[in-house]
Amino acid sequence: MKIAVCVKHVPTGQLRFDGSQERLDRSGPGEINPGDTNAVEAALGVRDTHGGEVVVVSMGTPQTVESLRTALAMGVDRAVLVTDPRAAGSDLVATSKILAKALERENADLIVFGQQASDGLGGAVWSAVAERLRLPFVSQVIRLSITGGGVSATRQTEIGDDEVEAPLPVVVSVSDAMNDPRYPSLKGKMAAKKKPLDTLSLADLAIAADDAGPAGSRTVVVAVGPSPGRADATRVEDEGIAAKAIVDFMIERGFA
């Protein structure tokens, strides 16, 4: 059983834009998107039961290596990073194209994504990637088991829980309610340093320059301005006056 997990390296702390004022500043400290650790955990669980290999795949800046090391330290066998200056600023159309190319090389039986990225730039990349790979997909998975040549999964939606069956190979995106991701042990961190980590450029994936970055994207940022909402937010840090502040707010807005 070969399992691929897609992860994203996201900035930690206060999010801000870079000099272009259009893209997130990704030069500061970062970490693996928390929802993606649930995907890693799910993949490791399947491997531990059914055997095989788990490879983690990501696209991002060179700092993304830190997130890949986290996944390797959790127990993933191997990592692949697509990093290329020309890929910066890729939207969903371009990102899904690049990830699909990287995943094609792996030819995995199971491809796992985590929930929405914490940097807010998510959408549903799994659905776009599955479409490009022409593979079935199941999202919002809270339970997953391998059954013969397929998967049986519980998918959670606003309506309730769906029991879903799909054949392998398949793309799944897991909910952060699915499991509690393990923390990398010291031993795991040491072992991670020796595990294979391949770096690929767009040329390595035979992706044309105009299929990536702004040229390969189909959306643009036109302007960034102040948000009209919640601009006049009030912060109360003194517990002594907190209750009165809340009641005054409710009276002022006509709720009490």
Place this chain on the structure above:
Amino acid sequence: MKALVFLEHDGTTSQPSALGLLGKAAAQAPGDVAAVVVGPGPLDALVAEAGRHGAATVHVAQHDALVWPLPHQLIDIVEDVVCSGGYDTVMFSTSVLATDVAAGLSARLDAGLNWDLVDIATEDGRLIGSRPALGDSVMVKVGWTSAVRIALFRAGSFEVEALSSGQPRVEHVDATRLGSQSVRVVDRTVRETTRSSMEDAEVIVAGGLGLGGPENFALVEQLAALLGGAVGATRAVVYKGWYPPSTQIGQTGKTVRPQLYVALGISGAVQHKVGMKNSKNVVAVNLDPSAPIFDVSDLAVIGDLHTIVAEVIELLKARKAT
């Protein structure tokens, strides 16, 4: 703009958020807005409802296989409608299903997808969407460079208004190719959906893990009762069994937009915020000064909710007594 709005429904009525979006689209391009409705059963009531909310045309895909629709089937159907109808803009109101369909369609058509939009308008002849970013501290204006534009809106972005009484034109979509699917829903457990007072409530008081234990929901209930509101909960506390699933607010729960939302001990995971962001007034009490819920709060109170809420209850009681 020739727009197509995807209507998700429960068999009887379409999601309010999707109907609000239909009205918004109709205001932008009167007479040129269509809806797409899919399902197994009679869809006449849904078609009429779409007409009342601004659809001049409704594309109907009826097939037994659509009783529990999956994204794949809907991507096929919406693609057919977009291509045969010549639509240049496809609009969705965010849900688990709609998000998957929108992203898949984006890859299928190589069409740009802008998501988490709260507004859309034509500026200098160009369609522009508005997306809050950086914890809602800035508003980003976004556009499309593809022939077909896909727009995914935050649930509850627009008020639902009945616009006309006219009967829309109905176009049937051939759905016969949906018979064989590699992904199948074999069973569905519907979460208890007593359409609680919550979705219509003017005031919601919601509790999260910061309450410390199920017994402390008593505080939440008391405050809700004093404000004449409903009680909500986060997914985390529902999973712990502290409060019933029917009260869950967020991505996999309910989307609400009350006049007042009081968040007690709720950190504000993205998952939760999508369900309450459009509340008119938000008051949050949390111990952690960096809790994300404060990014969407009008009044952010940092402190121990147990003492603060107990005091708020006393103050409100005293006020009622006078």
